[in-house]
Amino acid sequence: LAKTTQPISMDSYEGQEVNITCSHNNIATNDYITWYQQFPSQGPRFIIQGYKTKVTNEVASLFIPADRKSSTLSLPRVSLSDTAVYYCLESGGSYIPTFGRGTSLIVHP
Amino acid sequence: DVKVTQSSRYLVKRTGEKVFLECVQDMDHENMFWYRQDPGLGLRLIYFSYDVKMKEKGDIPEGYSVSREKKERFSLILESASTNQTSMYLCASSLARGLYEQYFGPGTRLTVT
Numbered sequence: 001l002a003k004t005t006q007p008i009s010m011d012s013y014e015g016q017e018v019n020i021t022c023s024h025n026n027i028a029t030n031d032y033i034t035w036y037q038q039f040p041s042q043g044p045r046f047i048i049q050g051y052k053t054k055v056t057n058e059v060a061s062l063f064i065p066a067d068r069k070s071s072t073l074s075l076p077r078v079s080l081s082d083t084a085v086y087y088c089l090e091s092g093g094s095y096i097p098t099f100g101r102g103t104s105l106i107v108h109p
Numbered sequence: 110d111v112k113v114t115q116s117s118r119y120l121v122k123r124t125g126e127k128v129f130l131e132c133v134q135d136m137d138h139e140n141m142f143w144y145r146q147d148p149g150l151g152l153r154l155i156y157f158s159y160d161v162k163m164k165e166k167g168d169i170p171e172g173y174s175v176s177r178e179k180k181e182r183f184s185l186i187l188e189s190a191s192t193n194q195t196s197m198y199l200c201a202s203s204l205a206r207g208l209y210e211q212y213f214g215p216g217t218r219l220t221v222t
Contacts, residue, residue: 034210043113043199043213044152087151096167097211099144101151 003027004088009104018075020103022088025069031090033064033071038085038102047086048073075105083107112136113214115200121220128187130217132200141183142201142211143167143175152199158183159206190221 005023012018024033032051036044048055050062050071061074075082085102116131132141142157144167154167156175164175172194176184183202187194197218201211 036211041216043201043216044211045213046210049210096154096157096165097142098154098168099152101149 003090003098004100006086006088006100006103008101009106011106011108012078013108014079015077018078018082018105018107020073020075020086020088020105022071022073023069024071024088024090027068027090033062033068034089034091035060035062035071035073036087036089036099038087040084044085044087044099049091078105078107080107080109113200113202113212115198115214115217117217118215119218119220121222122187122190123222124191126187126190126221128190128219128221130185130187130198130200130219132183132185132202132214133181134183134202134212135181136202136204136212137180138202138212139180139205140203140209141177142203143173143183143185144199144201145169145196146199146216147196155185190219192221195219195221 034049035047037047038044048062055062063072085104087099087102113134122128140159143155144152146152153169158164158177174186197216199216200214203209203211
């Protein structure tokens with residue numbers, strides 16, 4: 001069963017910044033937090049991973065507070081092509097990766 | 110470039126048939142996974158394997174079995190297909206145990222009639 005909690009859906013408009021927050025109430029000390037993106041009719045693909053504080057790559061930023069009970073995926077200036085389902089999961093300590101239902105992001109023109 | 114391939118994109122089978130879904134990865138990864146994805150339920154792990162001839166049950170193994178005779182190939186078997194196994198099946202691989210990212214195949218949409 002998924003250990004994380006995230007909103008089922010979100011709506012945004014092109015050019016806006018989108019923040020998707022995930023709850024990690026039972027995260028283990030040696031777990032990392034990983035986010036995946038899935039487009040329709042495709043398998044998920046890795047976006048970003050972190051343990052604490054902030055991680056940034058060419059696609060997104062990941063913010064993890066000191067208590068690690070939550071994480072926030074930040075997508076700057078979204079476009080229509082960012083419409084997808086986004087999954088957060090904990091990995092590393094708990095070996096079995098559990099995806100859950102994800103957040104369906106719809107970007108409007 | 111990393112690649113995970115699945116034997117079919119679309120498959121239609123009849124109730125009671127034995128079904129084989131094949132997955133091949135070319136990255137020399139140790140771990141391989143089978144998920145099913147249904148609307149509103151996200152991805153659910155069926156089985157995974159961390160080595161040749163090794164397998165572990167995931168969250169929903171009932172009605173499925175797996176085979177991993179070679180490192181690059183992981184097969185999902187439906188011994189007697191049922192209509193409630195109509196779903197999208199996704200295969201993935203990762204380098205090793207732990208936090209390594211998973212690479213997914215394109216998926217097989219299986220319909221059991």
